[in-house]
Structures are given as C-alpha cells and as structure tokens.
Amino acid sequence: MATASVGGVAPGSGTPGFGAGLHDSSDSAILTGVDVISPITSPVPTDSNTNRDRTVLPSHSVPYANEDPRDYFCHRNGLVESAFEECISTLIFPHEDGDVVGSWILTEISFWDTEKERIVILTTMAIIIVKYDFIAMKKKEFKRIPLGEVDTMVIGLLVYPPLSVVPSRNMNGIRIMWNKGKPLNFLKRWNPFDKDIPFITYSCHPLFWHKGDQNESAKEMYNVDSFSEKLVNTVEQLNSNCKVHNASIVLQNYVGLTSLMHNKTSLGFFKVRGNFSY
Template sequence: MDAQAELPPEATEAHGTKDTHLPAHPMYTQEPRAAFAPQYISPTVERPKEDFFIFRPRLLEQAIQDLKSQLSKDEDGDMRTAWILTTVSHWGTENEVLVLLCDRSLLICYYDFVGLCSSRIFRIPLNYIDTVTWGPLSYPKTALHKRVGPALQVQWDKLRPPPSFVSRWNPWADLSYVILTQHPGSINKEEMHSMCQLEQFMEHLVKLVRLSHTQNPLPGRANGLLVLHRPVNMETSLGLISLLNTSIQLGYAKSRPGFGF
C-alpha cells in the first residue's frame, strides 16, 4: 500500500501534495472578503418634523431664558413679550430674529440656534423711536427678488439725513431704521401663533413707545411717535445677493440634510 495515501490531509499539504478533490471548508471561501460591501443601516429614530430650529419648543425656551439673563435692569427693565420675526436689510437679505419688548427698550436678537448662544443683540431705547411705518414692501422695477407681504419699519432718528449713495451700497452701513417682516416658517404654527404676528407686535410696540415718551421724554427733542401707513421702500436696484440669500434661506437656522448650516 502507498504510504502517502495513509497520511492525513494536513500531512499531505505539508508535503506539498494537496488533494484538490477534497471539498472546501463549509464556513469559508477561498477569498472571503472579495465580494464584501458595507451594509447601510437606516436609523429607526425619526427626525424632528420642524425644519426651522427656532420653532422647536425646547430650543426656543432655552434661547429666551438665555436672552433674559442678559437684560439690564436699568436700560431694559423687565421683559414684556417675545416675538419670532425676520429682519430685512437694505440689501434685501433676510435673517430670523428673536425680538424682546421690554419696559424701556426694544431688543433685536440674532440667536445662534446651532451653537445655542446669542451672536448679536441690538438695543434700541423705546423713547428714541420716533417713526413706525406699516405697509407692503416696495421694490424698484429692476429688482430680481421681491418679498410679498406686510412689513414694519422702525425708525429712531427721523432728523438724520437720508443714507448716502455709499451707505446704500455698504452692507454694514449704520442706518437709523430696521425693517421687520413675518417669519417664513410661521405658517400653521398654532402653538406659537401669537409670537409670529407682525401686526400684533406693532400694536404692542406703539403702545410701549408712546408710554415711554410720556414717562422718559428726551430733553430738547419734540417727543412723540409718528405712525405711517404706506409702502416700505426698498432700494435694492438688482438684488442678486438678496435672491441667493432668500432662495436657500441662509439667514435661517434649519435642518439641511447633506449640507452645512
């Protein structure tokens, strides 16, 4: 009898005479990783239904508490109401803001809902406000983007000369007014309906401004509030930046799957 035939398979392989007729191992292939591809697993956790972070109740409550902690008792007094609105710059760009109406001031807060901190806060003393204009936004005929809907222009120095040509072209120009409009995500927000109404905000603002003029008049100035009902003029002649900003809503913190904030 042939001695090599009596050797076990391991011994046969050791001698370099592997039997090719033996069946493959049942658990492994010759190249086990050749056809491997990672498996994609869809998470079972549902994403929040609200795209705009400002309308998520927990984030909104945290933002308001954070801003209230930064109020000055002497300059602001107590907070009366909080509002969710949008500012429109003289270039036509939009940014969502939390607006706080206090006893002595109007605070326009640009809050970072991604980093959960306030990035900019503008304080306007109520007794400085002298003109409020309510009406639709009016654009030049050449403007590429025209926002539809009512707007509120709050002005605090009507005696200041109109902006110069250079100031109108400077996106960081120091202007004596701010334009507020309705937040685009405020539609069908029943639980926050009262915080998004621009006309109700104007009524509260006018009431507090008139009270402030009576209690804290400015010396040497004709105190009083002028309320105008007419179109709010926008001077964006073309508005390419405004068109880009509005089309992808750069001024709003919202969920953008696959993209940054």
C-alpha cells in the first residue's frame, strides 16, 4: 500500500502540517497537465515511499483574507459544537458506523467547482457528510460513505488545468474516491444536478484562516490537514487496498463563470448578508 508522507505545510500558513507536500513531478504536472490527478482524464500514478519535496504556499496570498469571520453563523460560540453533538447523536449508529474518530466543518468542492459548507464526521467505519443549517440549527441532508468502499485518496495542492482562466486557489485539499479507477460517463460529467459523483474533494473552511494560534483546538475543526491525517490512519487500519497519494488535485474548471459567482458570494455557506441571513 502506498502511503502519504507526513510533511508539507498547513494550508496557506507556511508552517509544517500533514500531507501538503507534493510528489517530485508536481511542478511539471501543473504546467503540462501530465500526471495531474483527475478522475475524468488521468490515471492515478503509483507512488513510491520516497521523501517528497515540501512546498510552501505564498504567504502573500492567504485564502479568504478579506472575509469578515463574524459573517459566518458557525463563527458564533458553541454553534458548531452543538451541531456536532446533534449530528453524532442522531446519525451515528455504533453497530454500523463504529466509534467516532473526529468531527470537522470543512469546505466541500463539488465536481463543478462550487464551494459548500459541510459538517464531516469520521468514524472507524464511515464518513458522514452533513449539510447543516446554522441559522435554523437543523440538519438539511446527509450522506454516508463506508470507508470500505474508498479505493483512492489524494492529498495535495488544488490546481486548475493549464488552460484555465480561473484564479488559483492557493490551498491544499483531499480528494476521496470510490470510482474504482473508472472515469465519469458523459451524463454525469455534464449534469450539474447529479449528486451520485463517486468522489468528493475537501479543503479548509474559510474560518481556518481567522482562528489565531492561541485557539488551536478551535482551529483544528476547520483544518482539512487534521481531517486528512485522521482519515488516512483510520483507512489504513480498516482497508489495506486503499491507495493514498501525495499529488496535485486538478479541479476541471476552465472558465467557470457560474462557479466563480457562486463562490464569490459564498452561496454555499450560511452567512449574514446585509439585512438578510441565508
């Protein structure tokens, strides 16, 4: 089993963290499109257990630096913790899911490059993903992914194809795949309403960059590196057939005006927006 290296930098911070380093061919991959991880067009390369270069993200381009953290409802004291408790008590079944390993609130990036705020609960047997309304304080929908079905995980820098005009994200992420190496068919690739996509991609929640070092425990629940580390360790104990790679994660978006508008206005997050909240 290929394993991810523990190294690299925490997303956007310039400090050591888990799984942020890219493999040796990452620079050429970003420039040429060769060996970039894409579930649509590219096979997953085989990793060796060699040390990988550590890449420091530019400190002058911190994601979400201009956001006001107070606009996010999940910024309010105790709301995320209460949501975690509710989701765990109502959605986790020990005989089916096993023990709870950890809970996070992360940014899910859809196949169409739209950002969505999600609660992610990791157990010893599954990942439970919850769309949670932090205004009404209730669950809206959820999805359960058995860890035994996960066949590939990729940890690394989120990038766009070489010809894309979409601004770079300058952040790390994780892609979790259960597609058995098969590309998406034509209908799934072009149907934005299809929710049965056999992989998911996560990055840090915007509030990760607004939590100071003095509150590391609160910061960790927004940190995709923390989730990645716990997930890799859990899957290794459960499913030895799952391959873990350190490589660039390509987001197939070339122009993406719809996704740019969606992400710029944070429509996938529960926020205060002037006189309205949604």
